[in-house]
Amino acid sequence: MTKAADTHKPLIEQSIPKDLETATFAMGCFWRPDALFGSIEGVVRTRVGYTGGTTENPTYWMLADHIETVQIDYDPAVTEYRALLNIFFSSHKATQEAWKRQYMSAVFFHNREQEGLVYQAKKNLEAQSGSKVYTTIYPYRQFYLAEDRHQKYKLQRRLTLMREFRSMYPDMMSFINSTAAARVNGYLYGYGNRERLQQEINSFGLSATAQDMLLDKLEVPRVINCGS
Structure with a gap:
């Protein structure tokens, strides 16, 4: 329960x-x-x-x-x-x-x-x-x-989405520890796919406007190789 x-x-x-x-x-x-x-x-x-x-x-x-x-x-x-x-x-x-x-x-x-x-x-x-x-x-x-600015990096740079997350998580540690924030940040980087996102997007606590924005911002992920 x-x-x-x-x-x-x-x-x-x-x-x-x-x-x-x-x-x-x-x-x-x-x-x-x-x-x-x-x-x-x-x-x-x-x-x-x-x-x-x-x-x-x-x-x-x-x-x-x-x-x-x-x-x-x-x-x-x-x-x-x-x-x-x-x-x-x-x-x-x-x-x-x-x-x-x-x-x-x-x-x-x-x-x-x-x-x-x-x-x-x-x-x-x-x-x-x-x-x-x-x-x-x-x-x-x-x-x-790491410093706050590095956590959920791409999500923090989507101001409309962040306003809603700040409302749900007023302090930074609760935002960092949020499963919803982790998932949305992943989708913003292109991980997952549209079908899966549509199946679980209602579980993130976002408004209809924010959901539409997230669906519109899906990217194609690249191989991680920042240190070369």
């Missing part, structure tokens, strides 16, 4: 399970990966930030040895970590070395199961491609949230 306190939320967020798992990936600049994973069924929350370095409290302009990273919370009953890894490796050029540490390919595993799966996935890709895979594998340690 939906709690009374949650009835103001979009329909897509009224039945989020408690038992979520987390995945942390780096695959070039983090705007498009945020949209890519935000579009995946079973992904509940996305956020972009910095990890993998040794300095405390990095910022975009003082990143030091950290890497641009996307972190997601997902429902393991809907999508598995193995499937997320397949999306990770198929959506950027892991066989091409990044020109800068900030944009390198990396996976940060959260437990032993994830560790085993990512090493196997990397080995499989090297065997299939016949090339070196430059993805670095690290144990997850700490994630620093």
Whole structure:
């Protein structure tokens, strides 16, 4: 049963399970990966930030040895970590070395199961491609949230849509953690398709005008390769 306190939320967020798992990936600049994973069924929350370095409290302009990273919370009953890894490796050029540490390919595993799966996935890709895979594998340690302007990047630049999201989510953290915002940002980048969008658009809590705008703004996605 939906709690009374949650009835103001979009329909897509009224039945989020408690038992979520987390995945942390780096695959070039983090705007498009945020949209890519935000579009995946079973992904509940996305956020972009910095990890993998040794300095405390990095910022975009003082990143030091950290890497641009996307972190997601997902429902393991809907999508598995193995499937997320397949999306990770198929959506950027892991066989091409990044020109800068900030944009390198990396996976940060959260437990032993994830560790085993990512090493196997990397080995499989090297065997299939016949090339070196430059993805670095690290144990997850700490994630620093990126500045507000980087979160749900394309959605924040659609002012009409953002006015409605600001009404639903007055504070930035609730916006960042919004499943509806993650989905809409994904569609704005071209992930998903019109048929799927039409099936779930009513669950985002948007007005008819905003829905029409979203349907009109679908783009064709490109391969993520911002770090080359």
